[in-house]
Amino acid sequence: MNRSTATVDYIMEDPREATRLERKVDAHAWVQRYLAQRVRAGMEVLCVGCGPGSILREIAALDGSIKGTGIDISAERIEEAKRRNRGNSQLNFVREDAQVLSFPAERFDVVYSRMLLEYLRDKEGAVREMARVCKRGGTVLLQDLDGQLLWHYPEDPVVQGMAEKVVKALGATGFDPFVGRKLFSFAQKAGLRRIQVQAESYHLIAGEAEPEILKQWELKLEIARPQMAKLLGSEAEAKEQARRFLEYLRRPDTLTYSTVFTVTGEKS
Numbered sequence: 001m002n003r004s005t006a007t008v009d010y011i012m013e014d015p016r017e018a019t020r021l022e023r024k025v026d027a028h029a030w031v032q033r034y035l036a037q038r039v040r041a042g043m044e045v046l047c048v049g050c051g052p053g054s055i056l057r058e059i060a061a062l063d064g065s066i067k068g069t070g071i072d073i074s075a076e077r078i079e080e081a082k083r084r085n086r087g088n089s090q091l092n093f094v095r096e097d098a099q100v101l102s103f104p105a106e107r108f109d110v111v112y113s114r115m116l117l118e119y120l121r122d123k124e125g126a127v128r129e130m131a132r133v134c135k136r137g138g139t140v141l142l143q144d145l146d147g148q149l150l151w152h153y154p155e156d157p158v159v160q161g162m163a164e165k166v167v168k169a170l171g172a173t174g175f176d177p178f179v180g181r182k183l184f185s186f187a188q189k190a191g192l193r194r195i196q197v198q199a200e201s202y203h204l205i206a207g208e209a210e211p212e213i214l215k216q217w218e219l220k221l222e223i224a225r226p227q228m229a230k231l232l233g234s235e236a237e238a239k240e241q242a243r244r245f246l247e248y249l250r251r252p253d254t255l256t257y258s259t260v261f262t263v264t265g266e267k268s
Contacts (some may be wrong), residue, residue: 011136015165024216025055026052027055027057027058028036028058029055030058031058031059031062032054032245034108034141034143034242034262035059035112035141036062036172038110038139038141038264039059039062039063039066039109039110039154040063040088040109041062041063041065041066042065042108043066043067043068043109043110044065044066044067044068044069044107044108044109045059045060045066045067045068045069045108045109045110045111045112045135046067046068046069046070046073046107046108046110046111046112046130046133046194047059047069047070047112047113048071048079048101048111048112048113048116048126048130049071049073049098049113049115050070050071050072050077050093050114051072051077051079051081051113052077052080052081052084053070053081053085053091053093054084054166055114055152055235056068056070056091056240057084057085057087057088057091058109059208060090060091063143064090064092066249067090067091067109067139068090068091068092069091069092069093069094070091070092070094071094071095071096071098071101072093072095072096073095073097073098074095075095076096078093078094081093086099086255090206097115098113098118098120098126098129099121099122099125099126099129100125100127101130101132101133103133104133105132105133105218106123106133106134106135106136106138106267107133107134108133108134108135108138108142108187109134109135109138109139109141110134110138110139110140110158111130111131111133111134111141112139112140112141112142113126113130113141113142113143113144113145114143115143115144115145117142117143117144117176117179117186118144118145118148118174118175118176118177118179118180119173119174120174121173121174122174123174123176123179123182123186124186124189124190125143125167127140127183127186127187127189127190127257128189128190129234130142131191131192131262131265131267132188132202134267135267136267136268137266137267138264138266139264139266139267139268140176140187140264140266140267141194141262141263141264142183142186142187142261142262142263142264143183143262143263144179144180144183144188144258144259144260144261145179145180145202145258145260146177146178146179146181146199146258146260147178147257147258147259147260148177148202148203148258148266149163149166149167149177149258150163150164150167150177150216150258151257151258152248152254152255152256153254153255154253156244156248158244159193159241159244159245159248162232162241162244162245163245165231165242166228166231167231169231170227170231176258179261180199180259180261183197183261183263184197184250184263186263187263187265190265191217191266191267191268192229192266192267192268193263193265193266194265194266195263195264195265196263196264196265197261197262197263198261198262198263199259199260199261199262200259200260200262201258201259202257202258202259202260203256203257203258204256204257205249205254205255205257205262206255207252207253207254207255208250208251208252209249209250209256214246214250215246217249218246218248220234221242221245221246225238225239225242228241228242247257
């Protein structure tokens with residue numbers, strides 16, 4: 001496999017990330033809402049950016065004849081997915097670069113990614129690859145965020161300035177906080193047809209954040225702290241800005257939100 005374009009500078013690389021991702025999403029509910037009606041017995045499904053494999057496991061549970069393949073650029077994430085799904089003969093996990101997939105054309109019936117494209121350098125290329133390995137008449141599903149970390153009211157000038165500085169600097173790694181609104185265009189350029197688009201609230205915190213949400217943000221910021229320290233100049237500054245952001249989420253007068261776009265298309 002050609003790894004010349006591999007995204008090795010993933011900003012959330014940490015042994016705790018697999019657990020954080022698994023806790024953040026109700027895999028069963030997600031599958032029922034977005035994919036259950038598109039997956040039938042005997043199908044092969046590819047998850048691009050599989051993380052710990054919890055969603056793919058739920059897809060395979062729909063029918064014993066479904067086969068699922070999960071790929072991730074992180075060797076640690078793949079080992080974790082294998083460990084968590086040991087003994088499940090329906091699932092296979094391999095290390096792959098989403099931007100240069102090694103699978104032959106028209107291999108899978110359903111191909112999907114969730115919260116992956118925001119981190120990739122070649123987002124359009126990754127979508128083209130997803131379409132390439134999808135069978136004719138098959139489904140490609142793309143889901144990602146829009147406005148992550150940036151939309152708040154009333155704005156705290158220090159918190160907002162920090163967020164914009166970090167997001168701008170992360171642009172060098174390929175990170176795009178506004179990728180959600182671009183998925184429709186990516187799908188069109190990849191040649192998909194019968195494209196459907198959904199837009200929903202994702203992060204929506206009105207007033208003081210609940211304790212569980214604060215815990216999720218605390219862990220996310222802790223995992224991202226090494227990259228934040230590089231971007232902000234010091235570990236101490238990264239800690240201080242994380243503290244200020246969490247304090248903002250604890251305020252009773254603030255609103256924090258982002259949108260999630262889900263785009264599905266058919267391979268022509």
